[in-house]
Amino acid sequence: MGEIAIATQKLTRTFGALTAVDGIDLQVQAGHFFGFLGPNGAGKSTTIKMLTGLLAPTSGRMELLGLDFQQHSIEVKRQIGVVPEGMGLFERLTGGEYLRFVGRMYGLDRSTTEKRSEELLEFMQLADRKKTLIADYSHGMQKKLALAAAVIHGPRILFLDEPFEGVDALAAGALKALLGRMTERGVTIFLTSHVLEIVERLCSHVAIIHQGRLVAQGSLEELRAGVAGSAGETKTLEQIFLSIVGQSGAEQSRLEELTWLT
């Protein structure tokens, strides 16, 4: 068994009477491309926020790269990169200014920050918009910039909340290639996406959260093995997902209510 990059024990977060994340025990090995799935409101973003220091857990423990998050938050943050929900950009800066700002905030020296900023802008095809404010970027461009900012300091774990949403197919292809190369170099990528085809293609391991509880965790093969199917049939991730969260067939009965439309 390799090094554990992310481990949680009974991680819980409540908002008043609502338990958004209910005692989850996650284990992600270093170098894995890990997909974190769940229906809307299942607790995915809350979990990512806790794992990246944007939200304090109500109870439970989190260890990243062997360090307790609560006790070594600055050391942990130094080694992780995040594309949070909403992207967290300063919209009144230009893309270059923002990358340089983030680089400096992560402690990179000036020349390294400058060099990496230029290279990342070039890679993300944003270099020709040097004077454009982020506020004037399209959604996809903002997403690419947020991803560039998340990797500028060379993190060992990368948290991505819906990274491909709004990104065009060309850029998405380049990003996937980049992320693939990063995992080859031992970077752990923790990704949430509603597009199950992307997760299936990129991720080697998956966890599924439903109503705040972790209902499945393992490699894709392990999940397939756990879901009953006819002999010889290879289940897609979508089928596995629907089977686990118990929604398969539900849409058929709902469609029957819309006879005036269907």
Add this chain to the structure above:
Amino acid sequence: MADVVPLPGVLAQLRLIAGLRWTLLRNGLQRKNNRWDLVGIILAGVFAGILVVGLSAAFCAGAYAILAKNRAGWMALLFWAVFLWWQVFPIFVAGFGANFEFKTLLRFPLSQRAFYLLGLGYGFADFAAVAAVCWVAAMNLGAAMARPEVLPVMLAVSVLFVLMNVTLERLIGSWLERIMAKRKTRELFIGLFVLSMVSLNFLNPMMQRYGMAARPKVLHYLPYLAWLPGSLAGRAVAGSVHGDMRATLLGVAGLVVWLGVTSGFLWQRFAAQYRGEEISESAAPAPAKKKTNGSVASLEAAKAGSSNEEWLPMVPVTVAAVALKEFRYMTRNGMAFLTLLLPPIMVVFFTMQFGKGSALREHAFNSEKFFPGIMAYLILILIMPAYNSFAFEGKGIQTYFMAPLRFQDVLMGKNLFLVTLVSFELGLSLALLMWRVGWPSPSMFATTIAGGAFAVLGQLTIANWSSLSFPKKMEIGKMKGQRNSGVAVWTAFGVQIVLGGVCAVIILAGRWLSEPWMPAIAFAGLTAAAVAGYVASLAALSRLAERKKELLIETLCR
């Protein structure tokens, strides 16, 4: 296959839109944060009612008096008042943003004619229009009481005048909508608007100085106003009173031409919107891409950043990064720029009003009083944003919590920038004061500088606490809802009253004891204590930021 249902008529669509606007208002008031807005709306409604009813009585009495005293030529003044109100008031409120974008209705199956009529109807559902229509109706009532035989012409003129006004207002409104839809033009518009409001302060001194000289020029251009709607309406009514059919026809014809021209332009504007004119904010077009390869770009970047020197060598990297970011944000915030212009403008204004060579010479202050007084006022203006210093961060606030740093670095970066800015502004204002008022005594100069330092540094700790505890999101380029939280405002006032009181007591004590240097020394000591308190508070504020993290993110990322 879904059924295709017949479309509702224009009247039914108007009713639907009125219902939609009401629902938007009602739902908006149901939000917890907007309960106080409801109180504000009720109060505003009461004041608006008093304004409309009171001025309706005034317009009725005015029309009656003018016609009864056979001074029908003066009716133009009443029409001019309504015209100016109807066209200018909506521009004043435009900066505060509309809740509902009219053109969003285009997603529904509307004909261009229906869209145009709905647009005009939308123009009538406006406070300025409702008030103006009430006043025109009141003028008709006054006219009917004074000279019943004028009523047919008065009614015809009023209808034309009202239609022309609503059309012109919608035309200006649709252009404003276009301007306000784009960030750059919106910010420029609001900047110019606020600057013009500030400039109004100079009207009185300018009138006192140049009013008499300008009078002949104003009178020279006055006849040209005869071809504008207010004068034309007045001329038509006056012609009817004096039996001058030619004047009446000319006035009515002029209004018809105005109505035709504005309707034509408005039809064109609405047609452009109807065809799908894109006026919303979107990604700026990319400039023509220069052919560069990665290695060249990297080389250039490496060259640009070859020096590893820090621009603020004594300051930690993260603190300097935040200070630089604050500087960049300020240069892109038109309102912040105006705040910077305000101190020198206010110095010039106050010295024009009260200083040497002013019209109010008998109230002229000497520089001994002027110096500390105006510095206190300027500090009041400049330090206020520090009480809600995360207001413009938006979603970027997450970056501070994701980055590996102690939050005190963020606070120090912001404070460093603020202190630098305040120092620059006060220096500039001091230079202006020396030019306009003259040097104070050396002891008063030192007292003012040391007192200013104490007042600024003494507030930073509490301002940081207020920013973390009572954050309120604000957006650059918007005016609606752009205010600090009430607690932050009262905290700021409370602190400033206490500090102002302390400063006043120290300055008065110096005078009473005939020790002119004593206040400066006392302020220097207090400044040192304020700095020590500030440094000691940073760790506690970092812990507070961690506790308030969720509140900050939730409030600012909304």
